[in-house]
Amino acid sequence: MILCANPKEQYLSHKDEIKLAIDKVLESGWYILGQEVKAFEKEFANFVGVKYSIGVASGTDAIFLSLKALDIGTGDEVITVSHTATATVSAIEATGAKAIFVDVEEEYFTMDVSKIEEVITDKTKAIIPVHIYGHPCDMNKLQKISKENNLYLIEDCAQASGAKYEDKDVGSMGDLGCFSFFPTKNLGALGDGGAITTNSKELYEKLLMLRQYGWDKNRESKFQGYNSRLDEIQAAVLRVKLKYLKQDIEKRNKVASLYYKYLKDTDFILPKVKDSCYHAYHLFVIKTDNRDKVLKFLEENNIMAMIHYDKAVHMNEAYKIYSNLSITEKIINNILSLPLYPELKNEDIKQISNLCINYKSLKE
Ligand SMILES: Cc1ncc(COP(=O)(O)O)c(C=O)c1O
Known part of the structure; x- marks a missing residue:
């Protein structure tokens, strides 16, 4: 897994x-x-x-x-x-x-x-x-x-x-x-x-x-x-x-750059980074209208992707604070976090990306 x-x-x-x-x-x-x-x-x-x-x-x-x-x-x-x-x-x-x-x-x-x-x-x-x-x-x-x-x-x-x-x-x-x-x-x-x-x-x-x-x-x-x-x-x-944090963040950026490479020219919406920012890639969050199916397909192939978060905080029982948050309520339906950690191997990133893409071609 x-x-x-x-x-x-x-x-x-x-x-x-x-x-x-x-x-x-x-x-x-x-x-x-x-x-x-x-x-x-x-x-x-x-x-x-x-x-x-x-x-x-x-x-x-x-x-x-x-x-x-x-x-x-x-x-x-x-x-x-x-x-x-x-x-x-x-x-x-x-x-x-x-x-x-x-x-x-x-x-x-x-x-x-x-x-x-x-x-x-x-x-x-x-x-x-x-x-x-x-x-x-x-x-x-x-x-x-x-x-x-x-x-x-x-x-x-x-x-x-x-x-x-x-x-x-x-x-x-x-x-x-x-x-x-x-x-x-x-x-x-x-x-x-x-x-x-x-x-x-x-x-x-x-x-x-x-x-x-x-x-x-x-x-x-x-x-x-x-x-x-x-x-x-x-x-x-x-x-x-x-002592290794700077290097770990560079590795996280490397993993992200491979996802960008393998997933470009697909229908997945890949995360954007502002010019003023150096992203630390705690998570690599893509968007897709077929989120639940992609998630299931990855899981069937022993890949654990996750959703951060499938409920916004104001939608939780304990924090039902009235809010007008149309973007927040929209994105929770299609965000998907792909595996990302400094030690993730190139071949794993390629496999994960291929599974995402294959799922799409199977579906079409
Ligand atoms: C954005 C954000 N804020 C605060 C926290 C709280 O951190 P901790 O779990 O260490 O209490 C987390 C951890 O999940 C987080 O992701």
Whole structure:
């Protein structure tokens, strides 16, 4: 079976180094918030090109704690997209704030920034653009809109570690950047993990406290905090994988370029990339009116393709927020994510592409 994402292959690529790193932590006897987390935070901040990063327990927590650090909660509104992982919205709503959705651009899947100003109210406190699938949002316009309307800008970079907008890394252009290290992500741990990036010393110091009960150095709670710590083993694993992240993103781009090559001149609509963007290809999402049949045909041939996502967040029972999102509701019917991970072989990409094409010729 060729999987859609393959964290085990990633592990096997660096097995010896990862085992050594884990063993070092086990032998140290220090398992929570120690030297590995500190070193990872420094290295990750350098990678993203910001002054600070804070390791937390997940990408969801990264968003939740970012909002908390900005004192956003009950009575506030946060603008985001519904074409995203549920986590983006659950983190907003968990603070007590209300998620307000804007539609996405049909060709790029990212937030349609031209729709933002019509939903800004006097309750709006922040915008959370999602660099979905690894394609950066239009950050110049987002920075301008946030500045003009006095709103915080929090980047959801969960799917986009390693992506760039005009040569700047995602996570370096908003007030805060939120990353997930879920095992299948571009930078994946061997369990849950996340990080927040920022250039603000004040937010950095507040977030260090918020992730641990709001404690200051004397273990006095200065804020109503939370427990969301990145553990030492995950940090040690992430430090190994971070060394290869740039190269892994290049490999992801190589896989994508082969899909473009093999699937060009077909009826599949292939993902488009804006000139200003370096795509991190967390996912390679094509569009087809015959999505369910293609998916089934691939599955019959031991290829696992997936749908990200077959329901927009506002269509879920728990988040039935009234929204006018015609593009979001349209694309969920024909998107299909083909397998993509750095270790995927050329012959596999060719086989997957051929199966897609063969399916089409069989059908005709
Ligand atoms: C866009 C987006 N935001 C947030 C998250 C949440 O990350 P985590 O699963 O680490 O909590 C995810 C992960 O699925 C995601 O894809």
